[in-house]
Amino acid sequence: MKNTVSTFAKAKKDGARLSMLTAYDYTTASLVDAAGVNGILVGDSLGMTMLGLPDTLGVTMDDMVHHTRAVARGAKEALVVADMPFMSYHLSCAQATENAGRLVKEGGAQAVKIEGGAQFTPEIEAITRASIPVMGHLGLTPQSVNAFGGFKVQGKSTAAAQRIVDDARALEAAGAFAVVLECIPAELARIVTDAVGIPTIGIGSGAGCDGQILVYQDMLGMFDDLTPKFARRFAEVGALMKQAFADYDACVKDGSFPAPEHTFAAPADTFDGVK
Template identity: 45%
Template sequence: MSVHNSDIKRVTTHQLQEMKNRGEKISMLTAYDYSMAKILDMAGVDVLLVGDSASNVMAGNETTLPITLDQMIYHAQSVVRAIKRAFVVVDLPFGSYQGNSRQALESAIRIMKESGAHSVKLEGGAEVREGIERVLTAGVPVMGHLGLTPQSIYKFGTYTVRAKEEEEAEKLISDAKILEECGCYAIVLEKIPSQLAKRVAEEVSIPIIGIGAGPHVDGQVLVVHDMLGITQEFQPRFLRQYANVGQVMKEAAEAYIKDVKDQNFPSDKESY
């Protein structure tokens, strides 16, 4: 059944909240370019995250730290041009909001104005409260991010599961409540114990979206290149690979190379 553009209902923060209220799980994937975003939007994904993970999967950096605000805006513009339905969230990159609420506001406004995205996401709890509140005063929706916060990789020193200790678990719950109080419309929880994520989802009323946070949250997010098997070397426990697209692409390239070398491509039919 084809859907006319006029029939497509855009996903909003209000709808995400309603989904949590009625127990419908939220689907979220990353996207960084027009072609991929178009496919994911047509598939019916609820939320597309223009993640600072673009630093890893698109640019080949070891961490998310090097990506700039200008680069995030470029990726966001590409994704926004592709979508008809999905809600688009853009990561504020490292160095564009920490410790300076005015800078947080300016970064968020640039993303919204220059890309046409619907929301921003930033990492941290109590320590970024002022920045979140300032961004919200401009009417920009904010998604929080707790647990493993990749922009703090050098502080943690490792990508292992967070909040296994009681003290860190209590801080995470307290931070989630602070983010809700501030006015965040949703929170991503990354790599934390399943039962702790369940507690957070029960104790705050806004949607909780997990990545490596177990099944008891309100939605799930994965990096699309990991989920599709394009990034072959990254296989954490929380990842389910839904296809081996990397292998398909490699085989297609090998077949093309062989046909070119053997003078099988182009054929007469493929020539003018």
């Protein structure tokens, strides 16, 4: 059955765990979807994993629409959530709603994700008034990397921890249907999870969340530019790919590929008159 925001709400009520992964293209989305994962995030992490940027700040709305459209074609059962990129919702509620609408109308997303706490509750309220579900994102919010001074664990002081709890409550009150908790201490993530009635989706925040999300290239060993401590490698697909590419290269250069079984033939006299 198709996963929806109602699926996520029921999972929280029933104590069922939710799984999410990123995807940025049709092929990967199809594989993730077939595996039974509840939700696919078209993350602005594509700036780093797909476009080779140093962070997520250079990702545009056009980038997000393009990749979301491809993922939506491949996701038959998973809930498709698309990131609102940097500066796509910061200027006004009207701007936020218009850009969220693009991700739904042009991209085919079923929900959008916004980074930030209580300061963005007006934008969340405006987007949800347009009947677009919103997922929040607290803790290490990559769009704030310059303000944080790098990719650092958040919520390590009493005051910072309380702000995250308060922000989670504010996001829920504004209408968010779930919230990502990124790189906060596990005990704080458990406190936030108990404090709100919406699902928490952890990434680097321990097992006390209602669900988990990983960047798919991280969990498959495909991306070595940044290797987060929390990203368990479930397979070494990157190594397999590199070996396959090298084997292909060698076979082309030594003439063993293509072999006769990889080619097409015609009747013997077909080309007799061809000069």
